[in-house]
Amino acid sequence: MQIRDYVVVHDCGRVINPLILDGQIHGGVAQGVGNAFFEHLVVDSAGQLQNASFMDYLLPTASDVPRIRIDHVETPAADTPLGVKGAGEAGCIPTGALFAQAVEDALGIEGLELLEIPLSPNRLFELARGAREEAPE
Amino acid sequence: MKPPVFEYHAPGSTDEALALLGEHAWEAKILAGGQSLVPAMNFRLASPAILIDINGVDELSGIETAADGSLRIGAMTRQNVVESSDQVRAAAPLLHKAMPWIAHPQIRARGTLGGSIAHADPAAELPAVMLALGAEFHARGPSGERAIPADEFFFGLLMTALAPDEMLTAISIPAQAPRSGTAFVEFARRHGDYALAGVAVTLTLGSDGTCESAALGLLSVSEAPMLAVQAASALVGTAVELSDAEGAAELAAGEIDPTGDLHASADYRRHLVRVLVRRAVVEARAGIEDRG
Numbered sequence: 237m238q239i240r241d242y243v244v245v246h247d248c249g250r251v252i253n254p255l256i257l258d259g260q261i262h263g264g265v266a267q268g269v270g271n272a273f274f275e276h277l278v279v280d281s282a283g284q285l286q287n288a289s290f291m292d293y294l295l296p297t298a299s300d301v302p303r304i305r306i307d308h309v310e311t312p313a314a315d316t317p318l319g320v321k322g323a324g325e326a327g328c329i330p331t332g333a334l335f336a337q338a339v340e341d342a343l344g345i346e347g348l349e350l351l352e353i354p355l356s357p358n359r360l361f362e363l364a365r366g367a368r369e370e371a372p373e
Numbered sequence: 374m375k376p377p378v379f380e381y382h383a384p385g386s387t388d389e390a391l392a393l394l395g396e397h398a399w400e401a402k403i404l405a406g407g408q409s410l411v412p413a414m415n416f417r418l419a420s421p422a423i424l425i426d427i428n429g430v431d432e433l434s435g436i437e438t439a440a441d442g443s444l445r446i447g448a449m450t451r452q453n454v455v456e457s458s459d460q461v462r463a464a465a466p467l468l469h470k471a472m473p474w475i476a477h478p479q480i481r482a483r484g485t486l487g488g489s490i491a492h493a494d495p496a497a498e499l500p501a502v503m504l505a506l507g508a509e510f511h512a513r514g515p516s517g518e519r520a521i522p523a524d525e526f527f528f529g530l531l532m533t534a535l536a537p538d539e540m541l542t543a544i545s546i547p548a549q550a551p552r553s554g555t556a557f558v559e560f561a562r563r564h565g566d567y568a569l570a571g572v573a574v575t576l577t578l579g580s581d582g583t584c585e586s587a588a589l590g591l592l593s594v595s596e597a598p599m600l601a602v603q604a605a606s607a608l609v610g611t612a613v614e615l616s617d618a619e620g621a622a623e624l625a626a627g628e629i630d631p632t633g634d635l636h637a638s639a640d641y642r643r644h645l646v647r648v649l650v651r652r653a654v655v656e657a658r659a660g661i662e663d664r665g
């Protein structure tokens with residue numbers, strides 16, 4: 237899989253420090269890529285964590301995070317002195333859902349609806365196979 | 374975590390290393406690049422009482438090209454040296470292509486060719502590549518030197534034909550035959566991770582343009598790195614069209630004995646082998662035409 241483009245249009249009210257803000261968004265998207273494709277705690281029936289090291293609990297690395305294009309819409313907050321709003325979370329919150337939509341679109345398999353993350357290759361294989369088996373002739 | 378206590382030796386020659394190994398065989402481990410052994414010790418999956426560090430044995434590293442074009446690569450040759458070697462690129466393009474798939478540059482700067490082969494991880498690239506290349510491994514022990522063909526070397530999970538008092542000294546690789554093509558493909562969750570499945574292919578065409586010989590090394594789909602023997606022999610005599618590649622892929626998927634783990638079910642591995650073998654065979658065949 238290759239992420240071909242990633243565009244964020246972001247509104248945190250008045251932008252005070254654009255460099256720090258972009259960094260926050262980059263970090264948020266990276267975390268979102270982790271949520272979308274990798275991060276998953278696997279616990280067995282006895283409650284034992286099965287992936288308690290970074291060898292098995294995967295985080296996105298530099299080669300998994302795309303270049304990110306950023307633009308800002310500034311809608312000043314009415315209730316804060318500088319018109320600012322929080323900027324920390326917006327990068328990561330929509331990421332999982334929109335990758336699910338993008339993967340769904342890229343696969344183009346009729347009846348395949350991705351309602352969960354992380355989208356590991358193994359899970360995608362199962363879901364795609366399930367959708368194909370259920371597809372009407 | 375930190376490893377349990379161990380005794381450390383740093384011999385300056387192969388003879389010295391072998392003497393130490395002869396004395397302590399069952400309790401001792403050779404330390405090469407340490408990229409598999411040291412993590413295993415830190416996780417306390419391995420607890421050798423004695424480490425014999427062969428990083429100071431210069432005679433164990435280096436790449437030589439023989440008169441017939443074949444390569445002899447010392448066991449301690451670093452993976453990044455193999456990766457950037459023009460000799461390797463010329464004589465064994467398959468090995469050259471596979472190197473960047475091993476871990477990350479930092480690890481290839483320490484990890485050795487011999488270490489990966491002796492470790493015999495079924496998910497590692499090099500054992501499967503060595504099988505597809507028809508390589509031969511040179512081992513030395515108390516009763517002298519012997520050569521072990523790659524397809525008689527890998528037995529099971531991390532198990533090889535090496536006796537506990539033997540060490541791997543060098544690897545011989547035949548020069549790629551004329552009218553041959555190769556490909557290495559694998560699928561991993563992230564670049565640098567151990568692959569969920571991978572395929573190394575060598576194809577040679579005869580004068581009539583049909584396949585004269587084929588070898589397919591598979592990784593991560595069995596307890597040991599393996600050759601897909603049925604898939605390879607099905608390719609022989611064909612023109613290696615897409616349908617032949619698909620036929621080989623189907624056979625390979627039937628030959629493997631995958632297990633499921635956190636990242637891939639056995640079923641998914643079978644699916645990957647079907648896809649990867651087809652792609653690798655097609656790519657290897659196309660590579661022959663490229664070179665005219």
Ligand SMILES: Cc1cc2nc3c(=O)[nH]c(=O)nc-3n(C[C@H](O)[C@H](O)[C@H](O)COP(=O)(O)OP(=O)(O)OC[C@H]3O[C@@H](n4cnc5c(N)ncnc54)[C@H](O)[C@@H]3O)c2cc1C
Nearest residue numbers: 403405406407408409410476484485488489491497498541
């Ligand atoms: C984060 C990480 C990711 C990795 N990813 C990959 C990957 O994707 N693919 C991959 O193939 N590898 C991967 N590796 C492993 C790496 O390639 C190792 O370098 C290699 O498997 C072992 O080589 P080494 O020289 O480090 O051997 P060591 O760790 O020193 O030794 C490994 C074993 O082989 C034995 N041994 C070593 N040399 C000899 C010898 N000459 N004679 C007899 N016995 C010997 C040792 O006693 C030990 O049991 C990864 C490692 C790390 C840390």
